[in-house]
Amino acid sequence: MNKRLVAALGTVVLGGAVIAGLGTYVASAKNDSRVLAATPAGTMETPQGKLPHYTLEMAAYPDSMAGSHGKDGGVHADWVTYGPVTNFQVPAHSAITITIKQYDSGARLNNDFFATVHGTIDGTATINGVAVKSVDPEAVGHTFTVHGLADAKSSLFVSVPLPAVPDEKLPPTGYTTNPTTVTFTFITGDAGDYVWNCEYPCGDGTTARFGGPMSTQGYMAGNFHVVNA
Amino acid sequence: MTTVLDHPTSAPGNSAMKRPLIERLNVFTAFGLGIISAIVFWYLARTFLPENTEGSFIKTRLDAVTIIAMLGWFFGFMTGIGALIGPFRWLLGKDLDHDESMFYAGKDQGIKRYFRYTTDHKVVGIQYLVITIIIFFVGGTLAMLIRMNLGHAGGGWLQPQTYNAIVGTHGIVMIVGTIIMITGPFGNFIMPIMIGARDMAFPRLNALSFWLIVAAIPPMLSSFFFGGISTGWSAYAPLASQAPPGMDGYIMFIVIFAISTMVAGANITTTVVKMRAKGMTWNRTPIFIYGVVASVALALPVFPLFFLSQVMSAMDRAVGSTFYDVRGGGSGWLYENLFWIMGHPEVYVILIPAVAALMEMAPVFTRRPLFSFNTAIMGIAGISGLSILVWAHHMYVTGWAPLLNGPFMLTTELISIPTGMLFLVLIGTLWRGRLWMTMPTASIYALLWNFMIGGITGIYLSDVPVDGALHGSMFVTAHFHYTLMGAGLTGALASLVFWFPKMTGRMFDRRLSWIAFWLVQIGFNVAFIGMFLVGLAGQPRRVDAYAALFNQGNSVTTMAAYSIMAGMLVLLYGVISSWTNGAIAPMNPWFAKTLDWTVPNPVPLENFEVLPVVTSDPYGYGKAQS
Numbered sequence A: 001m002n003k004r005l006v007a008a009l010g011t012v013v014l015g016g017a018v019i020a021g022l023g024t025y026v027a028s029a030k031n032d033s034r035v036l037a038a039t040p041a042g043t044m045e046t047p048q049g050k051l052p053h054y055t056l057e058m059a060a061y062p063d064s065m066a067g068s069h070g071k072d073g074g075v076h077a078d079w080v081t082y083g084p085v086t087n088f089q090v091p092a093h094s095a096i097t098i099t100i101k102q103y104d105s106g107a108r109l110n111n112d113f114f115a116t117v118h119g120t121i122d123g124t125a126t127i128n129g130v131a132v133k134s135v136d137p138e139a140v141g142h143t144f145t146v147h148g149l150a151d152a153k154s155s156l157f158v159s160v161p162l163p164a165v166p167d168e169k170l171p172p173t174g175y176t177t178n179p180t181t182v183t184f185t186f187i188t189g190d191a192g193d194y195v196w197n198c199e200y201p202c203g204d205g206t207t208a209r210f211g212g213p214m215s216t217q218g219y220m221a222g223n224f225h226v227v228n229a
Numbered sequence B: 001m002t003t004v005l006d007h008p009t010s011a012p013g014n015s016a017m018k019r020p021l022i023e024r025l026n027v028f029t030a031f032g033l034g035i036i037s038a039i040v041f042w043y044l045a046r047t048f049l050p051e052n053t054e055g056s057f058i059k060t061r062l063d064a065v066t067i068i069a070m071l072g073w074f075f076g077f078m079t080g081i082g083a084l085i086g087p088f089r090w091l092l093g094k095d096l097d098h099d100e101s102m103f104y105a106g107k108d109q110g111i112k113r114y115f116r117y118t119t120d121h122k123v124v125g126i127q128y129l130v131i132t133i134i135i136f137f138v139g140g141t142l143a144m145l146i147r148m149n150l151g152h153a154g155g156g157w158l159q160p161q162t163y164n165a166i167v168g169t170h171g172i173v174m175i176v177g178t179i180i181m182i183t184g185p186f187g188n189f190i191m192p193i194m195i196g197a198r199d200m201a202f203p204r205l206n207a208l209s210f211w212l213i214v215a216a217i218p219p220m221l222s223s224f225f226f227g228g229i230s231t232g233w234s235a236y237a238p239l240a241s242q243a244p245p246g247m248d249g250y251i252m253f254i255v256i257f258a259i260s261t262m263v264a265g266a267n268i269t270t271t272v273v274k275m276r277a278k279g280m281t282w283n284r285t286p287i288f289i290y291g292v293v294a295s296v297a298l299a300l301p302v303f304p305l306f307f308l309s310q311v312m313s314a315m316d317r318a319v320g321s322t323f324y325d326v327r328g329g330g331s332g333w334l335y336e337n338l339f340w341i342m343g344h345p346e347v348y349v350i351l352i353p354a355v356a357a358l359m360e361m362a363p364v365f366t367r368r369p370l371f372s373f374n375t376a377i378m379g380i381a382g383i384s385g386l387s388i389l390v391w392a393h394h395m396y397v398t399g400w401a402p403l404l405n406g407p408f409m410l411t412t413e414l415i416s417i418p419t420g421m422l423f424l425v426l427i428g429t430l431w432r433g434r435l436w437m438t439m440p441t442a443s444i445y446a447l448l449w450n451f452m453i454g455g456i457t458g459i460y461l462s463d464v465p466v467d468g469a470l471h472g473s474m475f476v477t478a479h480f481h482y483t484l485m486g487a488g489l490t491g492a493l494a495s496l497v498f499w500f501p502k503m504t505g506r507m508f509d510r511r512l513s514w515i516a517f518w519l520v521q522i523g524f525n526v527a528f529i530g531m532f533l534v535g536l537a538g539q540p541r542r543v544d545a546y547a548a549l550f551n552q553g554n555s556v557t558t559m560a561a562y563s564i565m566a567g568m569l570v571l572l573y574g575v576i577s578s579w580t581n582g583a584i585a586p587m588n589p590w591f592a593k594t595l596d597w598t599v600p601n602p603v604p605l606e607n608f609e610v611l612p613v614v615t616s617d618p619y620g621y622g623k624a625q626s
């Protein structure tokens, strides 16, 4: 073959390699891909009949000293974060009970919609043992909001507010020993990949407080996989 | 003037002991001084600027420090390249003498003149060509990262904020690349020769406009390390006011680039108005010249607004003014208006020279006169005039002045009339011509096809109710890629192949030009038709993840994007290999009739030994040959 054509092909390969290398480098900056799978907990009586039951436990922290960022808090020790990780996996067509320990303070939501519980059985969540349908939008710490269209057919939307821990209950250093416990149960549909994020602007001050941890997976957002059991 | 040619090479070198300052400055001293002065400014700002006021809703200190450091870079770089020597000497009342001017023009300096503040328009043209290639390489790499992330549903390959930064930077880098891609290399190298002039009207401003662009790029690229620009290329306030310090890099980039554009615009306009060869009446002035002048003349009144919009954005961030902040009496609509009053004319700043360049080539490759020269000029003038009256079609859904939506819809749709004239001229010239099939010839067809799709989808978008559904979707992204890339870039790549022989003295490898053409054009059409489809189905633009129902269109687009990438890399290799050892080009390889083809290769320093006199229009190919 003509020498020039070979060299041109070489340029294409070289250029592709540059882009692949750069891409790998940029993509590697994302947080760990560890996934927490739900734990089986027998069966549960639901409005859709008797379904397999699974549980997940997680927490919302005022900084990154807990969660998956390591002992020193990682690159952004002061960012708010969910923990222990931010990617979750649950079985399809099952009842899922999630328990979240909320350690953080908070303030006003941008949108009251997220002060209401959506997508759970009965539309309720229990907060420190009390069943509620919504909380005060003036004092929300974070929300746990799963959403998305996995494909053209199935969709999932579950959103639960985590009330703020009142300032007077927050110790000057360290975490409160008395976090708010939020529990809710919902039913999954077909398998699919969804995302979840927090809808309370708890970011780092940039982009109307939707920047930093709010725009970075591994803090206030992550993946939510529904898989066939 | 031949005395200039024979002038003994006395100036550089005769005082080897102590080389004057002007000879010691180059791109390396510029980068060195720029970096040092950025660090010094940064340190001083950090030390002396007051802390943020406790409790105030705007935190300005970090941005003030960032902007001051970037200003330090800018002043250091421009000093280091030698931009201040001329003005300084002028202030002292001792302007440059003849030898110094000759040094500035790059006489007898070989390759070194490309790394200096050289005033020869041909050197500046080559410099622009190289910087355009670099800009497209950077922008293209970012584009491929975008497409890789969008290769499958759900996102997650790049962080959302990283993704947004990449999209925004790709956008603005490519916009700047397309703005300069024709008026920069070909407007500088070819245009003065084409009108029979020895140089530009203001050679030093020419060097200034180029080196300003070089100074502008590092602040932009640095933004990746300071949180990036999460706003898209249009940097709407108040989102921009809240963005991390990376935004300051964007602001600096635009501010410096806008100065460069204004300087270049004044220079090119003056050159064409004042320095055309004897006998080159407006009727005998080639259409490419009209395209270049329309482009820069359109940029002249609107780029100051772009400049201003960013200065105000910088002030909102760094000194707590509230031009765009409702809490302080400002308005986000102010930004949007300033931006789009620049933004829409700017798209024609990009388009017009590309179409005009292809109009210049059409007669050459069909061997017949340009079909209706006057229609072409009316088209260019009509587009330029109307383009400053349509900006709010970008703002239909923002809620600003709903009563004006109708009138803006009307002006926008009226643009299709002068646009149609340009189509008519190209088609009329091709009609029944005997075609000489080269890559530039094929590019004329590609432009007609791509710009038809781009223009018609533009008319959809200008329809207020339709835009309500399509605004903010990938449909818009596909529309403007059809115009900017399908039409604009196609014209620029054809110009590269067409004028390569004059600029480098070598022919562009024919086979490589064809391979690149097909890879780019096929890849482009597949990629962006796919994007139209997902846009119509509702996929939003500037979002890192999408639902599975958009899978198909996106994977098609991503695969086709690799074809574009391959084509552009083949072209890049074609440039390098043809430049270094392509076939030696004859003086007039295309047998064209404009003045640029009457000068020998390499073009002598002062272009013409004897200034030409023009006696006819440049399209006298007659009917005999066809």
Ligand code: HEM
Binding pocket: B234, B347, B348, B350, B351, B393, B394, B412, B413, B415, B416, B419, B454, B455, B456, B457, B458, B459, B461, B462, B463, B467, B470, B471, B472, B476, B479, B480, B483, B484, B488
């Ligand atoms: C017949 C001619 C054209 C018409 C009627 C037209 C109309 C429009 C309209 C209404 C929009 C706004 C869409 C929206 O944001 O919802 C738009 C966007 C855009 N158009 Fe065109 N257009 C035309 C030609 C062009 C040309 C020739 C170019 C460039 C060379 C161009 C570049 C753009 C760009 C860059 C945007 C998007 C800006 C952004 O939001 O990022 N258009 N066009």
Ligand SMILES: [Cu+2]
Binding pocket: A080, A141, A142, A143, A198, A199, A200, A201, A202, A220
């Ligand atoms: Cu949060």
Ligand SMILES: [Cu+2]
Binding pocket: B343, B344, B347, B390, B391, B393, B394
């Ligand atoms: Cu427009």
